[in-house]
Structure formats: structure tokens, C-alpha cells
Amino acid sequence: MNVFRIAADMSHLLAIIILLLKIWKSRSCSGISARSQILFAVVFTARYLDLFTTYISLYNTFMKVVRSLITFLVATYATVYLMFFKFRSTYMRESDTFRIELLIIPSVVLAFVINHDYAPFELLWTFSIYLEAVAILPQLFLLQSTGSAEVITAHYLFALGSYRALYIFNWIYRYYTEDYFDPIVVVAGIVQTVLYADFFYLYVTRVVNTRKGLELPI
Numbered sequence: 001m002n003v004f005r006i007a008a009d010m011s012h013l014l015a016i017i018i019l020l021l022k023i024w025k026s027r028s029c030s031g032i033s034a035r036s037q038i039l040f041a042v043v044f045t046a047r048y049l050d051l052f053t054t055y056i057s058l059y060n061t062f063m064k065v066v067r068s069l070i071t072f073l074v075a076t077y078a079t080v081y082l083m084f085f086k087f088r089s090t091y092m093r094e095s096d097t098f099r100i101e102l103l104i105i106p107s108v109v110l111a112f113v114i115n116h117d118y119a120p121f122e123l124l125w126t127f128s129i130y131l132e133a134v135a136i137l138p139q140l141f142l143l144q145s146t147g148s149a150e151v152i153t154a155h156y157l158f159a160l161g162s163y164r165a166l167y168i169f170n171w172i173y174r175y176y177t178e179d180y181f182d183p184i185v186v187v188a189g190i191v192q193t194v195l196y197a198d199f200f201y202l203y204v205t206r207v208v209n210t211r212k213g214l215e216l217p218i
Contacts, residue, residue: 002173008166015159016075020082022152028090029083031153033142035100037079039135042104044072047128050121095145098138107131114184126184133188136160136195143199158203161196164189 023029083091111127139157143149149157167189174180 002170002177004166004170004173008163008170011159011166012163013071015156015163016071016079018152018156018159019079020075022150022156023079023082023087026152027087029087030090030092031142031146031149032079032083032091033096033098033139034080034083034091034093035096035098035138036135036142037076037083039100039103039131039138041073041076041080043128043132043135044076046124046131048073049124053121092142092146096138096142097145098141100138103131103134103137107134116184129184129188133192134195136192140195140199154203157196157199161193161200164192164196168193 019032023032107127107130110130111123115126116122136157143157168186171181171186171189
């Protein structure tokens with residue numbers, strides 16, 4: 001464990017908290033892509049299916065339950081529930097039109113073609129890595145199609161993008177200190193970070209500097 005990984009995980013947790021608070025306090029899911037949230041739910045489900053089947057130690061199992069089940073799985077499914085049921089009238093269904101099968105199917109195929117092992121849980125983990133790299137695309141597509149985002153939504157996206165960017169520094173650190181390098185994780189992480197690049201620039205220049213909502217050039 002190093003400072004980059006801790007910062008990355010805290011940034012990921014912050015992003016989830018920001019999103020849930022945004023929806024609950026505003027009583028609205030306007031500007032949020034349910035399709036991206038569904039993809040994230042699929043990602044975490046596939047990644048943590050081995051939660052109760054693989055035992056290393058009591059501590060390891062406890063921490064995985066706290067980190068994955070409570071933080072990621074429950075929070076993500078809660079977000080999906082709020083969007084499709086409690087606040088469904090505020091969901092921008094007509095703008096959230098990205099075809100997620102175009103992301104899921106290639107991720108499945110890629111997991112079978114490029115992986116470390118053909119064991120079921122290993123394939124699921126690899127699939128989750130590939131899908132997570134592109135799961136934000138429906139959200140960015142929604143942002144582009146509407147041309148704007150609330151400040152709190154922009155903060156959520158920035159925290160989510162920072163999580164993956166910080167993991168790149170984590171991998172660099174581990175490469176030099178532990179001789180660790182996983183090409184699947186690293187390449188997928190770089191792809192995911194690149195997808196946020198344009199948003200990062202707009203966030204700094206139009207949200208941080210002006211403290212206003214994000215307006216995009218269309």
C-alpha cells in the first residue's frame with residue numbers, strides 16, 4: 001500500500017459520496033447517466049463475485065467486504081435504484097442514449113482474447129477491468145449532448161477521473177519499488193484516464209476558475 005493508491009481509493013470513494021449526495025439532496029438525477037451507473041454496477045459485480053468463495057484470511061475477507069460490498073456494490077446499486085425508481089421523473093432518458101452493448105460485448109470478447117488465465121473468476125476480473133475503462137463514456141456522451149453540467153456533477157466526474165489518474169502513479173511507484181507490472185490493468189487505466197483528459201481541462205478552466213457550472217462548446 002502506498003500514498004498514491006490510498007489517494008486514488010479515497011478519490012473513488014469521494015466520487016461515489018458526491019454522486020449519492022447530489023441525487024439525494026437535490027431530489028434529482030438530472031445530468032447523470034443511468035447507463036454509466038449500470039455499467040459500473042456490472043463492473044463491481046463481476047469483480048467481486050469471488051468475495052465469498054476465495055478465502056485468504058479473516059482480515060482480508062473483512063476488508064474486501066467493507067471496501068467492495070458496502071462501498072462500491074451497495075452504493076452503485078443504490079444509485080441505480082434512485083435513478084430508475086425514486087427519482088425516475090428527473091432522469092434525462094431522452095438524452096441518455098449511448099448503446100452500452102457496444103461497450104459490453106467488446107469487453108467480453110477482449111477478456112477471452114487477452115487475459116492472465118481462463119479460470120472463471122479471472123475472466124470476470126479481466127472483463128471488469130476492460131469494461132471499467134470505458135464505463136464513463138455514456139456519462140461523457142450525455143454531458144456532450146446536453147452541453148452543460150452542474151457544478152456538483154462536474155466535481156463527481158473530476159473525482160472519478162482523479163481516481164484512475166492517481167492509479168497510474170501507483171503503478172509507476174510499484175514498478176520501481178516492487179518490480180510489478182500488469183499490462184492489462186495499466187493499458188486499461190491509461191485508456192480510461194485519456195477519456196477524461198478533455199474534461200479535466202474544461203473542469204479546471206471553467207469550473208475551478210469561475211466556480212460556475214460546466215458549459216461545453218458544441
